[in-house]
Amino acid sequence: MKKKLFGILSIVTLTIFAFSGCKNRGTTAENRNETGKKILKCSESFALETLNPHQDYQGWYTSIYGLTEALFIMNDQSSVEPMLAESAKADGNIWTIKLKEAASFSNGNTVTSDMVIRNLQNAGKTNSRFAYLKDCSYQILDDKTFTIETSEVYPTLLNDLASPELAIVDLDNSKDMGSQLVATGPFVVSSFEPGGTIKVKRNSSYWNGEVKLDGAEFYYMPEPDTSLMAMQNGEIDCYTGVTADAAEIFKNDPDTYKLVSIPATRLQFYILNKNRLDDSVRKAINLTIDTKAIETYLNGTVTSTDGPFDSSAPYGKVTKEPVDIEAAKALLEKDGYSLNADGYYEKDGQVLTINIAYYAARSLDTLATLMQEQLKTIGIKGTLTCEVDPDETYIATGDFDIALYCMIADKAGDPYYFISCTLAKGAPYNCGGFSNEKTQKLIDELKVTSNNDRRAELANEIVQTAIDEDAFGYVALFNKTTVMRNNVVNVFENCPFDFYFLNANTDMN
Amino acid sequence: MKHYITKRLLLLIPIILGLTFLTFALLYITPGDPAKKKLSAQGIAVTNEVLEKTRQEMGLNQPFMKQYLDWFGKFLKGDLGNSFKDGTSVADKLSKGMRYTFILSFSAFFLAITISIPLGIYTAVKQNRFVDYFIRFLCFIGNAVPNFLLAVLFIYFFCIYIKVFPVVAKGNMQGLFLPALSLALPLVSRFIRQIRAAVLEQLNAEYITGARARGNRETYILFRDVLHNALISIISIFGFSIGTLLGGSVVIESIFMWPGVGKLMMDSINARDYPVIQGFVIISAMIYVVVNLLIDLCYQLIDPRGEE
Numbered sequence: 001m002k003k004k005l006f007g008i009l010s011i012v013t014l015t016i017f018a019f020s021g022c023k024n025r026g027t028t029a030e031n032r033n034e035t036g037k038k039i040l041k042c043s044e045s046f047a048l049e050t051l052n053p054h055q056d057y058q059g060w061y062t063s064i065y066g067l068t069e070a071l072f073i074m075n076d077q078s079s080v081e082p083m084l085a086e087s088a089k090a091d092g093n094i095w096t097i098k099l100k101e102a103a104s105f106s107n108g109n110t111v112t113s114d115m116v117i118r119n120l121q122n123a124g125k126t127n128s129r130f131a132y133l134k135d136c137s138y139q140i141l142d143d144k145t146f147t148i149e150t151s152e153v154y155p156t157l158l159n160d161l162a163s164p165e166l167a168i169v170d171l172d173n174s175k176d177m178g179s180q181l182v183a184t185g186p187f188v189v190s191s192f193e194p195g196g197t198i199k200v201k202r203n204s205s206y207w208n209g210e211v212k213l214d215g216a217e218f219y220y221m222p223e224p225d226t227s228l229m230a231m232q233n234g235e236i237d238c239y240t241g242v243t244a245d246a247a248e249i250f251k252n253d254p255d256t257y258k259l260v261s262i263p264a265t266r267l268q269f270y271i272l273n274k275n276r277l278d279d280s281v282r283k284a285i286n287l288t289i290d291t292k293a294i295e296t297y298l299n300g301t302v303t304s305t306d307g308p309f310d311s312s313a314p315y316g317k318v319t320k321e322p323v324d325i326e327a328a329k330a331l332l333e334k335d336g337y338s339l340n341a342d343g344y345y346e347k348d349g350q351v352l353t354i355n356i357a358y359y360a361a362r363s364l365d366t367l368a369t370l371m372q373e374q375l376k377t378i379g380i381k382g383t384l385t386c387e388v389d390p391d392e393t394y395i396a397t398g399d400f401d402i403a404l405y406c407m408i409a410d411k412a413g414d415p416y417y418f419i420s421c422t423l424a425k426g427a428p429y430n431c432g433g434f435s436n437e438k439t440q441k442l443i444d445e446l447k448v449t450s451n452n453d454r455r456a457e458l459a460n461e462i463v464q465t466a467i468d469e470d471a472f473g474y475v476a477l478f479n480k481t482t483v484m485r486n487n488v489v490n491v492f493e494n495c496p497f498d499f500y501f502l503n504a505n506t507d508m509n
Numbered sequence: 510m511k512h513y514i515t516k517r518l519l520l521l522i523p524i525i526l527g528l529t530f531l532t533f534a535l536l537y538i539t540p541g542d543p544a545k546k547k548l549s550a551q552g553i554a555v556t557n558e559v560l561e562k563t564r565q566e567m568g569l570n571q572p573f574m575k576q577y578l579d580w581f582g583k584f585l586k587g588d589l590g591n592s593f594k595d596g597t598s599v600a601d602k603l604s605k606g607m608r609y610t611f612i613l614s615f616s617a618f619f620l621a622i623t624i625s626i627p628l629g630i631y632t633a634v635k636q637n638r639f640v641d642y643f644i645r646f647l648c649f650i651g652n653a654v655p656n657f658l659l660a661v662l663f664i665y666f667f668c669i670y671i672k673v674f675p676v677v678a679k680g681n682m683q684g685l686f687l688p689a690l691s692l693a694l695p696l697v698s699r700f701i702r703q704i705r706a707a708v709l710e711q712l713n714a715e716y717i718t719g720a721r722a723r724g725n726r727e728t729y730i731l732f733r734d735v736l737h738n739a740l741i742s743i744i745s746i747f748g749f750s751i752g753t754l755l756g757g758s759v760v761i762e763s764i765f766m767w768p769g770v771g772k773l774m775m776d777s778i779n780a781r782d783y784p785v786i787q788g789f790v791i792i793s794a795m796i797y798v799v800v801n802l803l804i805d806l807c808y809q810l811i812d813p814r815g816e817e
Contacts, residue, residue, distance in 0.1 A: 049592075049595040050595060050596070056547060056595065057550055057551045058595075128548065128559050128566070129555060131559065131562065194597070194605075195602075195605070196768055219677050219766065220768075222763045222772070225664075225764070226764055226765075226766065229665065229669055229676045233669050233672070233676050235675055235677045266552055387540070388540045388541065389540035392541065393540065406552065407549075407552050407554055408551065408552045408553050411553055417554075421554040428554060428556075
């Protein structure tokens with residue numbers, strides 16, 4: 001009797017589970033259009049708990065979901081273009097900004113100067129990275145024109161105003177910005193599960209033209225393998241952050257998938273410690289590190305680079321010397337190093353040993369190993385030190401010969417942020433002893449220069465000096481890789497910034 | 510009995526005090542600044558001024574004991590605080606995560622015991638026969654294969670190959686089956702071996718030889734004597750497992766997008782989200798104490814001799 005009971009119980013359990021699985025079969029992206037609606041299904045590796053775009057980096061995601069827009073937008077060439085704003089003009093430290101007449105929220109309310117100013121002040125209060133905005137002086141000239149007076153000349157204000165965290169929201173009607181968001185984007189929230197799926201639908205009163213999709217759904221998939229399989233199974237239509245292995249699979253099926261990979265803004269670089277390494281050793285290291293070989297090894301996930309910015313940007317025009325092993329060896333030998341029986345260079349009985357400090361993220365562990373191998377080929381012994389938190393350890397203490405790091409170099413279409421963080425005197429990532437009076441003067445000039453051509457010229461000169469002095473080595477820019485079904489178009493796949501995706505022109509043909 | 514339960518529940522107080530203090534201290538000395546993690550979440554560097562201001566706002570500039578006592582004071586008032594990461598209520602986050610983790614854990618556990626109890630007993634009864642060797646061989650494989658690999662294989666097989674389930678699981682029975690199965694199978698392998706061992710121990714006992722000599726039927730001996738006496742060991746095994754399951758499974762939850770507490774915990778540890786971690790530690794401690802208490806009560810129900 002008891003045996004029978006066990007048997008029946010087992011069968012019932014398995015049957016319930018099996019049928020529960022079978023009954024909803026068929027809700028895939030491929031047959032979804034049978035309903036006649038164009039709903040784009042995507043995966044995201046991050047899920048929001050609230051929809052307040054001003055808080056932390058949440059504006060990146062509300063922008064990705066097509067819910068929010070800022071006064072300006074970054075284009076594919078990393079230049080600032082007007083979005084909700086029509087024009088902007090600087091006079092010293094006073095910026096006059098005119099808003100577009102048509103700009104309005106999804107509830108039909110017009111975007112006014114007052115609302116924009118309140119948004120900027122709110123973002124300044126909510127987000128420490130934009131705290132300066134709450135201290136600026138604002139003046140309303142008319143319903144569509146206002147001024148911002150910064151405490152000092154601020155030539156990159158428009159780049160900041162293009163940040164998705166400075167999205168413009170109808171503060172009066174977004175009672176709980178965490179869940180009821182009234183903004184200006186081409187889509188509005190249809191359903192939102194904190195930490196999970198978000199569904200958006202067309203903003204039928206979108207101010208900037210016709211919205212082509214009926215809606216979109218973003219599923220939270222932290223594991224890239226899950227996104228790959230959901231794509232293969234036809235349950236999602238596109239996603240960004242495609243891994244190298246997944247890209248190979250998609251490349252092999254061009255009839256189904258479109259794969260777009262472009263160098264983005266996240267940079268892998270290393271800092272050479274001038275306080276510890278001689279000029280000849282640093283130069284030899286830079287002549288040895290083969291970034292093209294690293295790009296090949298990392299299999300399409302990165303693009304090797306000469307400087308910190310994409311070479312297509314006007315401020316990305318720098319060069320570095322090509323890999324030359326013989327020249328590197330000659331430099332070391334000229335400096336008194338000689339090869340020992342183990343194949344390593346030594347001087348005064350000391351083997352030339354370089355400590356490479358890194359942390360295990362963003363492929364820096366692989367990069368460290370590859371650099372160690374490449375240095376070995378010319379006779380430099382590399383030792384690896386892995387730290388959990390680089391900022392609290394080797395970046396803070398300067399205890400390294402080579403320090404690996406990864407950060408977004410181009411935050412919003414301007415070089416000043418990266419230069420001020422890594423090359424300026426006392427900058428947090430200028431921890432390898434780079435110091436050059438002339439360069440510092442150029443950085444000071446860059447800080448207050450408004451003319452874009454001059455800014456690019458200054459940035460190129462500053463970065464070139466850092467390269468020529470062998471203070472840094474810029475390895476690669478991470479690629480932004482997007483995969484789409486062949487019928488999907490316009491998901492900002494050619495824009496290097498991570499915070500754009502869904503827009504009014506996104507379509508499923 | 511009431512006295513016993515009260516005594517055990519009162520033990521929670523020093524346990525929670527000790528655990529929360531220890532966790533707080535460990536987090537404090539672990540490298541990684543919550544303010545920096547929050548500000549640089551997308552790989553953007555921040556100035557020292559912004560960092561300092563944020564640390565001040567988050568109360569991270571206070572001495573260690575003050576930070577701990579502030580947190581503990583709020584906890585005594587029933588306030589677990591807000592997440593450093595996104596400012597949302599820790600209690601809300603944990604209650605949502607625990608709800609999903611309970612569903613997944615109990616489904617996996619139910620599936621595991623449904624399969625493992627009959628098979629464990631069967632392999633013990635059929636000791637050293639082909640079926641015993643075969644099931645034990647499968648158990649070795651089940652124990653050796655990591656559950657993340659099982660999960661990916663299951664998705665590939667059920668979702669891509671035979672297309673019975675969608676990859677994009679929803680928070681319903683359909684979305685529950687594969688994560689529950691991925692969690693259950695390694696448990697099944699372990700349970701079968703342990704149940705088999707517990708049953709065999711009883712089958713080889715002298716009182717069973719006596720029972721057989723008295724002419725009792727094998728089924729009677731198995732269900733009346735063997736299983737009853739093996740139950741204490743089996744319940745212990747189940748008790749430890751359910752405690753572990755309720756701690757959440759980071760890998761399975763990540764792969765199947767199951768919004769349980771395991772994934773929440775891993776994200777919180779990475780972000781050094783102290784309030785969420787502390788809240789989780791309290792809940793985990795409570796779960797372990799309550800589960801152990803229930804196991805002890807079960808022991809006493811099965812074998813009242815232990816009551817004294």
